[in-house]
């Protein structure tokens with residue numbers, strides 16, 4: 066038999082492919098410079114294991130369990146190691162290291178829309194971010210407070226109605242409607258109208274959840290996926306990124322024709338474009354708006370939900386915060402229909418509970434990947450060579466007993482109230498750290514503090530089924546759902562609570 070014929074026959078090609086795959090797998094498992102790093106077998110030979118557990122929706126819990134078993138380092142892909150060491154934030158997040166290639170998926174709807182988050186080179190990312198930064202400043206954020214009050218006021222109206230009717234309320238959804246509308250108000254001087262309608266309009270929120278899941282997995286294959294994630298498919302709305310782009314574009318168009326628009330976040334960016342059109346293009350502004358609409362609402366909702374969900378499981382904390390607010394009211398604070406940001410800032414125990422709720426359940430559930438620089442990097446005596454992807458998960462770091470002590474897994478807001486909290490703050494990675502720290506953090510904090518303080522002050526809340534555990538799909542971020550509650554207005558009557 067002619068050996069060439071055998072080699073190019075179908076059975077021959079299949080065997081050759083198998084030999085190639087087995088050789089790659091053996092090389093990755095036995096001969097890689099990460100061979101000594103513990104982790105699941107499949108993770109060491111293929112990225113598909115990581116993607117599988119992302120799609121499964123429990124990556125944060127899986128990763129925590131793996132670190133508890135293996136220690137500071139867990140190999141989660143052939144070239145990626147998850148790091149839980151207390152130095153991880155200092156050595157990986159704070160220096161200007163390149164970001165992992167995954168971030169390129171955040172150019173939404175496709176590669177033409179580059180933005181600071183999709184830029185993996187720190188120099189490019191920092192240069193681009195400079196143009197957007199003034200829009201995110203606390204002073205700017207506070208200008209939108211009256212509009213945010215209106216949206217949160219809408220949420221409170223719905224709560225009053227549910228309290229009066231004594232019907233189970235999907236508070237999770239109403240909080241998301243509010244935080245989504247807050248993005249509209251702050252960026253485009255007009256809310257999207259979700260909280261007024263009390264429902265998702267045009268499937269926008271549903272689309273965002275689908276986008277979040279798609280992006281979390283697709284980010285690892287963005288180069289081969291270019292065939293799918295392209296301008297044509299953006300136009301025909303084949304993928305969830307196209308839908309998001311449609312929502313954002315419509316909001317920008319409406320805003321441009323709105324003669325009553327405030328000096329909102331978009332105004333800052335348009336000014337930056339006028340000053341430096343070659344550095345910040347109109348497309349760049351659209352790209353950044355897409356990231357904000359896609360990523361700015363859900364984590365805030367998730368954060369407020371984490372606060373309420375954990376606080377109702379600790380009624381003593383709820384009562385203590387309420388007592389703190391009552392005392393503030395006696396001093397003339399917290400008297401507005403929606404608690405002002407300024408007043409909420411004066412409540413130390415309340416703020417400790419917010420911090421603790423976000424430590425226990427941080428809205429970002431994926432590890433943040435950074436690339437080991439030239440000459441590599443050494444963490445806890447282990448050297449990682451240049452190019453290794455090293456990721457830091459807030460869920461993993463936030464549950465480390467080495468950092469938080471023996472009660473790391475328990476709810477304990479008191480940990481924020483005394484002693485040297487500097488070390489704790491360093492490892493509180495809710496908004497990440499360093500040059501990639503979330504630019505929307507001031508806006509997020511304002512919404513969280515105002516909403517949460519207003520809820521504790523005015524309502525008693527309990528789950529319809531006190532044993533029910535909320536559900537979520539852990540993508541890059543996670544949005545909880547399915548934990549209906551009964552709401553009672555403070556001082557009002559209720560039979561169910």
Ligand code: HEM
Nearest residue numbers: 181182361364365368428429433495496497501503505509
């Ligand atoms: C509690 C709410 C929020 C949390 C927990 C959160 C968390 C994060 C995290 C962890 C990152 C990634 C950082 C990294 O890659 O190292 C990020 C990025 C980002 N967030 Fe937030 N975020 C929140 C709210 C917001 C809001 C309200 C906005 C919009 C106003 C926003 C806009 C952004 C943008 C634009 C980026 C990309 C930043 C860049 O790379 O330039 N976020 N956020």
